[in-house]
Amino acid sequence: MTLRISELAKRYGDATVFEQVSLEVAPGEFVAVVGESGVGKSTLLNCMAGLDSWDAGTVVHDGIDIGALDAEARALWRRKHVGFVFQAFHVLPHLDVAQNVALPLMLLKQPDPARVAHMLDAVGLGGLGERLPQQLSGGQLQRVAIARALVHRPALLLADEPTGNLDPTTAAKVMDVLLAQTREHGASLVLVTHSEAAAARADRVLHLSASGIRP
Ligand SMILES: Nc1ncnc2c1ncn2[C@@H]1O[C@H](COP(=O)(O)OP(=O)(O)OP(=O)(O)O)[C@@H](O)[C@H]1O
Ligand SMILES: [Mg+2]
Numbered sequence: 001m002t003l004r005i006s007e008l009a010k011r012y013g014d015a016t017v018f019e020q021v022s023l024e025v026a027p028g029e030f031v032a033v034v035g036e037s038g039v040g041k042s043t044l045l046n047c048m049a050g051l052d053s054w055d056a057g058t059v060v061h062d063g064i065d066i067g068a069l070d071a072e073a074r075a076l077w078r079r080k081h082v083g084f085v086f087q088a089f090h091v092l093p094h095l096d097v098a099q100n101v102a103l104p105l106m107l108l109k110q111p112d113p114a115r116v117a118h119m120l121d122a123v124g125l126g127g128l129g130e131r132l133p134q135q136l137s138g139g140q141l142q143r144v145a146i147a148r149a150l151v152h153r154p155a156l157l158l159a160d161e162p163t164g165n166l167d168p169t170t171a172a173k174v175m176d177v178l179l180a181q182t183r184e185h186g187a188s189l190v191l192v193t194h195s196e197a198a199a200a201r202a203d204r205v206l207h208l209s210a211s212g213i214r215p
Contacts (some may be wrong), residue, residue: 001027001062001081001155001188003048008057010043017043020212021057027155030182030189032202039208041192042087045158048190049082050074061156079107083149083187085159089141091133097144098129104152119147123177139170146174150181157182160192168197175201 002025009019017040025031035041046052047059050066059066061081066074083104091100102116120126123143133141142162149157162178163171175198182189191198199205206213 003156003188003190004058004060005048006058006060008044008047008059009055010040010047010052011055016210018208018210018212019056021208023206023213025156025188025190027188028183028186030179030191030201030203032191032193032199032205033208033213034193034199034205035208037194039210041208042160044208044213045084045160045190045192048156049084049158050078051084079104080152081155083152083154083157085142085145085149085157085162087160087164087192089145091141091144091148093133095133096129097125097131097133097136100133100144101129101147101151103148108152110152115151119151122181123147124173138165139167139174142166142174143177146178146181150187153185153187155187157187157189159189161194162191163193163195163198171195172197 005021005023008021010017021044033041033044043052047054066077069077098116098120101119102111105112120129123146125140125143142165146162159178163174166174179201191202193199206215
């Protein structure tokens with residue numbers, strides 16, 4: 001999918017988080033977004049997914065202006081086309097690992113246990129499907145979140161610090177999985193990261209600041 005963001009601005013009252021943010025992500029492209037803590041990287045990612053609102057500018061996916069959709073249409077669009085790896089995982093504690101990964105398929109009314117098992121294998125969690133999240137390590141939880149974000153083959157994957165809580169070896173493995181899975185079905189990937197190693201693997205690195213986003 002092609003993502004086109006034009007002149008985006010986000011404010012809280014009088015405080016501007018960022019403005020003049022324009023960028024384009026091509027189908028299958030991997031773009032890393034870096035920038036200091038608090039500069040608005042998570043906020044920008046949330047705007048890309050239509051999970052947050054903005055004060056000026058547009059977010060357009062394959063010609064669909066998601067700011068113009070009502071909340072329900074936006075939620076339906078997001079379910080179908082976007083996978084999101086949250087900075088804080090957001091794995092549901094009362095569902096087991098396989099149920100967490102299956103969630104996007106359940107919401108789309110397209111249950112597919114074989115696909116769930118495939119994704120668990122792909123992220124190295126085969127055999128752990130019946131565990132509860134509390135019985136997993138931080139690195140394993142991160143991989144549950146990645147399997148869940150990819151299980152419905154979204155055209156756009158948005159990942160917020162997906163290796164932030166991991167040791168370098170596990171982080172590299174998680175990046176391998178993320179890249180293999182997005183490349184496998186030609187998805188675009190926008191990755192927010194503080195990790196130079198992770199950003200180095202991107203097709204393009206963009207630096208976010210209060211006054212815009214630049215190479
Ligand atoms: N509800 C809110 N009211 C006012 N300011 C807010 C609110 N939510 C977030 N902010 C501010 O918006 C800015 C951007 O936050 P955001 O979480 O997007 O930063 P970030 O770049 O992802 O940082 P980090 O690298 O630490 O994750 C921060 O300065 C934060 O304090
Ligand atoms: Mg953040």
